[in-house]
Amino acid sequence: MRPIAKPGRARPLFGPMPGPTPAPTPVDAKRESFEREALVHLDALYRVARRLTGNSADADDLVQETILKAYRAWDQYEQGTNAKGWLLTILRNAFINEYRRRVRHPETVDIDAIEPFAVFDRVQDDDPQGKFFDRIVDDEVLRAVDQLPESFRETVVLSDVEGMSYQDVAKILGVPVGTVKSRLFRGRQLLQKQLYDYAVTNGYIKRKDG
Amino acid sequence: MKCRECLEHLYEFLDREITPELEQEVREHIEGCEPCAGTAEFETLYLKFVQASCRAQGVPPELKRRILHELFGE
Secondary structure (H helix, E strand, C coil): CCCCCCCCCCCCCCCCCCCCCCCCCHHHHHHHHHHHHCHHHHHHHHHHHHHHHCCHHHHHHHHHHHHHHHHHCHHHCCCCCCHHHHHHHHHHHHHHHHHHHHHCCCCCCCHHHCCCCCHHHHHCCCCCCCHHHHHCCHHHHHHHHHCCCHHHHHHHHHHHHCCCCHHHHHHHHCCCHHHHHHHHHHHHHHHHHHHHHHHHHCCCCCCCCC | CCHHHHHHCHHHHHCCCCCHHHHHHHHHHHHHCHHHHHHHHHHHHHHHHHHHHHHCCCCCHHHHHHHHHHHHCC
16 A cells, blocks of 8 residues: 655745754654554455455445554554554454354354365366366456355465465464364365356356266 | 375465475475376466455455545544
């Protein structure tokens, strides 16, 4: 994000030369560091909020609330550390506490009950490079992500879309790293299967039984 | 390393979330195993695709304006 230009300090045409620039006030310094470290993640916060809430009105509110909370708590954040992880933790907690009950019902998923499905096995002869993916438009991919069960969806979004490390994802979600790994394994398979089925339905690729 | 183990650790390998020892084992296996190399390539392309598709979305300009106004009164 581009920092907002501060109003220029008008230099007097006559009179004494201006003295040295005054030291920035604490408010200026807070704002400057918040813009530099927090507001650059606005797109990421919005994307995650959108996938968690499932609609844009709640996503708007959730992002706004997250930013205001973060700004109020900014002195608790240790500058130069992981602002994105810190912000996403605030966002995810706010979602759990205030939105989830209202907008979505968390479903419990038995990971082992999900049938393993390796898309590569189906496409390796006809399309080993997964060219069919490129014919699927962004909105369709987002729709497929939205159809994942919540625990897989949030794990996949944090890791695969936002590029957070296993450790960061585990911290944000409050689960062990091993859980992140198994959710990613199944979540990626589920999403691949969705995209594969969509590509088959639309004739981008021929169905093949594995 | 066998194919089964390689595939088990493939995501950790691709995500660079793997111990150096396992990293080397997976790498060596993939270098000598065409099917696993194919899977690795496919998964890499898939992960890139998903990230690019989902990152096309960003914060709506109107929301950004509202937030800046709330924060700084501008």
